[in-house]
Amino acid sequence: MTLTWAKRASFVAVAALLLAAPLLLSPFRLDLLAKYLCYAIVAVGIALAWGRGGMLTMGQGVFFGLGGYAMGMHLKLAEAGPGQLPDFMSWSGVEELPLLWKPFANPVFALVMAVVLPVTVALLLGLLIFRQRVRGAYFAVLTQALAAAFVILLVGQQGLTGGTNGLTNFQFFFGLDLYDDADRRILYLVVVIVLGLSYLGVRQLVRSRYGLLLVAIRDGEDRVRFLGYDPALIKAIAFAVSAGLAGIAGALFVPVVGLLTPANLGVIASLELLIGVAIGGRYSLAGAVGGTLLFTYAKTIFSESWPDGWLYVQGALFVAVLLWAPRGLAGLADQLRGAVAARRRPPARAPLPVVPTREEARA
């Protein structure tokens, strides 16, 4: 009981701190924090798919990108005005707006697509590969290949996607001026609220019967199948939810950072999303969010003071977590709590009766 209250209190404290951040941080730091929070939204989804469902998804960048490009395309069109082309298209010699872009002029369509596109792709892909019982490392490699292919596609279609440069130069976001500090604070608060809702939503999902079923599939997929459930469907839904969250995060990333390039969603970007979750602890939602914030913050700090060292630190961190804390920082915290509690009082539970094996019984 007390633990539940402690958790609630820390949730409220963190929420209050994040909401107060615009008063405490310079506009530059606030922008960075908003970017970290976008990644944290992706982390919530990864904690669901990987931590609960055991799906090591190494291609969340794809879904992040689908959401981001849906939003980016709309913002570019809104800025260019009716009948005009986005700047990069004129540079690439494109003379007429491609068919793919046309519906994104509608803001509602773009917003809906930022979620529906990644969710649909993940659901179809998930059903297809989970039904073939592809899992574990094979699933991980498959999703990574998807991220690599997606980047190649984006870079190759210069006139359609802006190629390697991606989409840049955003001035407005649904009436907010992205060069105005006060408006940027509002944008930051939107990100905080979306993260809070994602966290609470996934937390509810994790505690529901569906969440238990997901854990059951992670630990014994065949057994679940012989309980009459279709594991492929259950897993595909969790994968789709995580993709939807990545899509939303991507859509917010675009106005927060002001650009979206293939480098933001490729193999390496997708891996970095995973490392933060691994460090924080994939079995815990709070751990995944905290780990991602810590990791992205450390990346900024190191890139500012010791840019060459960051790659090594990043690699060392990942190895250290795998070796000594496979359940991440959240797992370490749990162990610590357990150790303290054990020291305070002798073990309350009597050990279960040990049943002799057949040989022992005969002896």
Place this chain on the structure above:
Amino acid sequence: MSALLEVRGLNVVFSGFPAITDLDFTLEPGELRFLIGPNGAGKTTLIDVITGLTRPASGSITLAGQALAGRREFQIVRSGIGRTFQTSVVFEELSVLDNLDLAAGFRRRIPALLRRRHGVGDDVASALDMVGLGAYANRPAGALSHGQRQWLEIGMLVVQRPRLLLLDEPVAGMSRDERERTGELLRAVARDHTVLVVEHDMDFLRRFASTVTVLHEGRLLREGSVAEVRADPRVQEVYLGRTRDELDKEVA
């Protein structure tokens, strides 16, 4: 009375090797049937084919007149066939209660799954009571002993109200006491279920079985009461390669 399960002309081949050959097999509603045979006789293969895990080369399997061919595993479960495996698998991180609750809810649709469990359903409570794990209801299933896990698994089947239960070696690795309790549980389950048990513990068989089917090298060798089967010299020969006297010594 029409048969609950009917297997006709079943052939199963594993990369050229015949695992089951021309097998006919029938279960009447309400039966408690034991399936025995030496290693490689095709006992587990038969269960695998019935539950959709293995595809037969030819032959038909019907449950209460409905063909099972082509259905996926979870669909076969939904049509009323539950099974356990030789190695028990319970969901270790979930509580005993949640294990049973998930099993009970296999017909729930996705929206109904999105709610949290509140309280304990009647079916779950009675299954918990039946397998005698009431004291462990809120413990993680991973903390259970080997025997308790098997009982939990049987409880997870019963709570699904299947028309047919297939148990693969439920007493393997159990102590004498545990075997005794499992036998009692089996009797209780068999009162209102049709049950097929794969088992080759002779002692257990003699105490709890009524009708026995003997498989040998994928073929049906003998079907009858425990006494009839044990008296059959062919069974003695293939099953143990020993005479009746030796068999009795073995059991005693």
